[in-house]
Amino acid sequence: MSTALEAHGLGKRFKRNWALKDCSLHVPAGRVAALVGPNGAGKSTLLNLAVGLLHPTEGELHVLGRSPYGDRDLLDRVGFVAQDTPLYPDFTVAELITMGARLSRRWDTPLARDRMERLGLPLDRRVETLSGGQRAQVALALALAKRPELLLLDEPVASLDPLARREFMQVLMGAVADGDTTVLLSSHLLGDLERVCDYLIVLQTAHVQLLGGVDELVSEHKALIGPRRQRADIAGVAAVIRESHTDKQTTLLVRTSGPIPDPAWTVHDVTLEDLVLAYLAQPAPGRPVLGVAK
Amino acid sequence: MIWLTWRQHRRQALVAALGLAALAAVLVPTGISMRNAFTDSGLARCLREVGSAEFLTGSTDCGSLADVFTTRYETATTFSMLLVFLPLLAGLFWGAPLVARELEHGTHRLVWTQGVSRMRWAWVKFGLIIAATTVVSAGYALLVSWWLEPLNDAGRGRLSELSFDVQGVVPVAYALFAVALGVFAGTVWQRVLPAMAAALAGFLVLRFVVLQQVRGHVLPALERTFPVIGGQRPNPSLGDWIFSVGIKNAAGEVVSSGQQIQCSPTVVGQPGGPCADFEPGAYNFQLYQPAGNFWPLQFIEAGLFTALAALLLFLAVWRIRSRLV
Numbered sequence A: 001m002s003t004a005l006e007a008h009g010l011g012k013r014f015k016r017n018w019a020l021k022d023c024s025l026h027v028p029a030g031r032v033a034a035l036v037g038p039n040g041a042g043k044s045t046l047l048n049l050a051v052g053l054l055h056p057t058e059g060e061l062h063v064l065g066r067s068p069y070g071d072r073d074l075l076d077r078v079g080f081v082a083q084d085t086p087l088y089p090d091f092t093v094a095e096l097i098t099m100g101a102r103l104s105r106r107w108d109t110p111l112a113r114d115r116m117e118r119l120g121l122p123l124d125r126r127v128e129t130l131s132g133g134q135r136a137q138v139a140l141a142l143a144l145a146k147r148p149e150l151l152l153l154d155e156p157v158a159s160l161d162p163l164a165r166r167e168f169m170q171v172l173m174g175a176v177a178d179g180d181t182t183v184l185l186s187s188h189l190l191g192d193l194e195r196v197c198d199y200l201i202v203l204q205t206a207h208v209q210l211l212g213g214v215d216e217l218v219s220e221h222k223a224l225i226g227p228r229r230q231r232a233d234i235a236g237v238a239a240v241i242r243e244s245h246t247d248k249q250t251t252l253l254v255r256t257s258g259p260i261p262d263p264a265w266t267v268h269d270v271t272l273e274d275l276v277l278a279y280l281a282q283p284a285p286g287r288p289v290l291g292v293a294k
Numbered sequence B: 001m002i003w004l005t006w007r008q009h010r011r012q013a014l015v016a017a018l019g020l021a022a023l024a025a026v027l028v029p030t031g032i033s034m035r036n037a038f039t040d041s042g043l044a045r046c047l048r049e050v051g052s053a054e055f056l057t058g059s060t061d062c063g064s065l066a067d068v069f070t071t072r073y074e075t076a077t078t079f080s081m082l083l084v085f086l087p088l089l090a091g092l093f094w095g096a097p098l099v100a101r102e103l104e105h106g107t108h109r110l111v112w113t114q115g116v117s118r119m120r121w122a123w124v125k126f127g128l129i130i131a132a133t134t135v136v137s138a139g140y141a142l143l144v145s146w147w148l149e150p151l152n153d154a155g156r157g158r159l160s161e162l163s164f165d166v167q168g169v170v171p172v173a174y175a176l177f178a179v180a181l182g183v184f185a186g187t188v189w190q191r192v193l194p195a196m197a198a199a200l201a202g203f204l205v206l207r208f209v210v211l212q213q214v215r216g217h218v219l220p221a222l223e224r225t226f227p228v229i230g231g232q233r234p235n236p237s238l239g240d241w242i243f244s245v246g247i248k249n250a251a252g253e254v255v256s257s258g259q260q261i262q263c264s265p266t267v268v269g270q271p272g273g274p275c276a277d278f279e280p281g282a283y284n285f286q287l288y289q290p291a292g293n294f295w296p297l298q299f300i301e302a303g304l305f306t307a308l309a310a311l312l313l314f315l316a317v318w319r320i321r322s323r324l325v
Helices: A043-050 A093-103 A109-118 A132-144 A162-175 A214-220 A272-281 B002-040 B043-050 B063-072 B074-105 B118-156 B170-189 B192-218 B291-322
Strands: A003-014 A017-028 A032-036 A058-063 A078-081 A150-153 A182-187 A199-204 A207-213 A221-227 A237-245 A249-256 A266-269 B222-227 B241-248 B254-257 B283-289
Touching: A003 A043, A003 A182, A017 A043, A017 A058, A017 A182, A017 A199, A017 A207, A032 A043, A043 A058, A043 A150, A043 A182, A078 A132, A093 A109, A093 A132, A093 B002, A109 A132, A132 A150, A132 A162, A199 A214, A199 A272, A207 A214, A207 A272, A214 A221, A214 A272, A237 A272, A249 A272, B002 B043, B002 B063, B002 B074, B002 B118, B043 B063, B043 B118, B063 B074, B063 B118, B074 B118, B074 B170, B074 B192, B118 B170, B118 B291, B170 B192, B170 B291, B192 B291
Parallel strands: A032 A182, A032 A199, A078 A150, A150 A182
Antiparallel strands: A003 A017, A003 A058, A199 A207, A221 A249, A221 A266, A237 A249, B222 B283, B241 B254, B241 B283
């Protein structure tokens, strides 16, 4: 399987702060990958690096096999919807399409016009008169008009109401249903992406916490419930992600390496959301760990 | 890219064109009437007759005619001094927003990810804004230079402060500098208002320093002398830029500064007369920059500001390439 985006030891420092540090990940081609993490975790930094707006401080980044910074040819193959969907407020929709046609070499004007029409957006509407949802849709249509091999979306639905969010995700999924386009979209809420993504990257405080196909991740993680006990090595468990105790009972969220033979544990499936929350609750590697019971 | 630049800035271009047209609508009729008055009052003929001799001996100078003329057009002179701020407007409203607005609204992330490298984006935008600034400011400079001719000839001179600054080639250089400063400030502060404030402050400070401290020292000043006693006096309509005047005694020591005195030989030696204090051989002096240095001074100052503009634009490009990443 080919790789649409690949990073090794990628880091980006702004003045003294590392927005992204020691980041290694890959996104297989054809996937819809969700980039999840709290605000300030480095999601925008990673996406801006991937589209060449930023230059890495350290490490390597390859997008469609090329190094994105300053690569104009790559820009034609990558669609990007930036955070807050910036558009020129005094341009009409038609003028934005003209702009794309003038600046991009793989631009599909009929496709862009057709998408605007299906969204019910008159071409002579000015951007400043559009609602937030419509703006996001226009930005998406502009990115799709490049017929990109990789589509990057930075918090595209963060500022939208729930209805507009659903419509946006529907349009996005319809557009990339053929599977030729790799999608990487970020959100600080998993809920926005859970139904559409099949690949997951969890970022926290500039580090990658979790990476992998959604189905694999969900099936290899389990919740174990059993009588209260000190944690010891449990057969079939590769790592304990989170543990919680009541007076009588211990609940663990674990990454398994095989079946759990010990009958004292009841094994439950976990939802993707449980999984992400457990990883986000984990301290990031390399940071001081406080208050963990031994 | 050219289409995009035009689409984004056509309103500013339109405002500039309208502003230039409005300026022409004011300057052309008043300029024509000023020229008519200059000829009809006899001042033009008088000045022609006086010619460009360095010293006058007879009683004819055109002083009274020139005074009448300059008093009549005092408002015009004041107005021309206000025009000195026009290049600043280009810096504030063309230069400062050029990069700062994109960065402030995040639209650089739209336009720099479309398939045009940001270097190409920057060079096309900078090239077009430089071209537009040159054209508009050249129009303004030609118009004002033409308009001020009668006032220059009437004795104000093209070298006097704030008169020098609105004619010739320096307005173009000031405008280019203002625009480049605005663009560069935009790459540093990345928001429109701070960039405008920085361009405003930087422009005024540098212009003031060059005006006050540099311009007078670029070319050596000359000294003109003429005796206290005698009828020879300098021609007032040469348009020289006079830095200081005074009186020296025969030994060359300054005995009085800030004044010039002339006495006819008949009053010399009268006690209590105006020339009683001066020994024989005392002479008036003037330290001045000759009017003929107008164009050398113009090109030197224009060169300075154009070079600064070029430097600022290169710094802006460098910041876009290496600092906004």
